[in-house]
Amino acid sequence: MEEIFQPRGMNRSQARKDGWVGGRADTWRGHWQENPASRAGADAHRMVDDETYAADVARTIRDRDTEVFRAKEAALASSGMKVEPLSPGIGVIIYGIDLASPTDAQVEDVWNLLMERKVVFFRDQGHITRDQHIEFGRCFAKVGLAFGRQQALSAGNDSPDEHPEILKLYADEPRPFAASNWHSDVTWSNRPPLGSILLSRKSPPIGGDTVFVDAFALWDSLNPVLKEFLEGRRAIHGRAGKDEVAHPICRTHPETGRQALYVNPTFTNSICDMEPAESSKLLAQLYAKMYSTPEHACRFRWFDGSVAMWDNRSCQHYAVGDFWPHERKMERVTLLEPKVEDEVPFWLDGDGNRQYGELLTSEEEISTPIGMS
């Protein structure tokens, strides 16, 4: 798929030829921790030697961005939508759509934007009913239960109501910051959901933003030697320290074919076939790198009626826990993989074969309702 919002060409060979390194830490070579003689240093020298350099680079980037935005606006004109990217690499706010009655053209454009941007956002959708929220999800995929395939007792509502598809995430005193940790949803399951559509019924006046990080960029930015070590390797995921399932660490996205880094500190317990101490050390190093690169992330501020729709296969998220005791009431619809063969995460090896993680979760466990943990 054509990438409309190229990260301003900075990750391209053309951008590297002229020495521009642009401050984006999106290649392993450019990461200052791994190559301190790279970006910042190279730029500083160049700017001292050539005072027009910075201005030229800035103009080139601006021209390129303008072209990109014009192309995107034109492409979306037929569905009447406008877009506001939140960062060069991830996230876009989409305007000009009513989620209660989207057209087919809008549904198609929203899906394409989701594949490209990993997470898309909408404003002013507080009028939609729970049924319309679920119906909007059904435009894209099968809607699952609160945890995808599994029933859940929702936070703030300990009995399933008339909408078992809706997961209520209402911050309350015992659990004010339920999702304030990095994760991709439900990776403790052998069939994690494709994505989610989260609607704010009540937002705090300040705080409670959600941060998203691009899992393709996380994978791309690893050192090639580390990538080779991790490709085809699996990690064990589970909830509350309980081992349940092995997933590939490098996950191939079933639709775009891109590779994503698929471990997270909330549900990943260990790396398979490694000594426990070595596995913990490597996971800690990965997390330190994954979550310390703002260039791979975008941050969304919520208002009542704001919506985020994300692809669990290509991004991770973190609800910032800085709003309590203000109210924050979110409702989520969870999307399942449309194709059975894509339900279990896989890595596409060099011969084009899908390598799945070893499945440890029992069928009984999958069908047992669980509480939030």
Ligand SMILES: O=C(O)CCC(=O)C(=O)O
């Ligand atoms: O409340 C949020 O911003 C995110 C909650 C979350 O992690 C989820 O709905 O999966």
Ligand SMILES: [Fe+2]
């Ligand atoms: Fe989540």
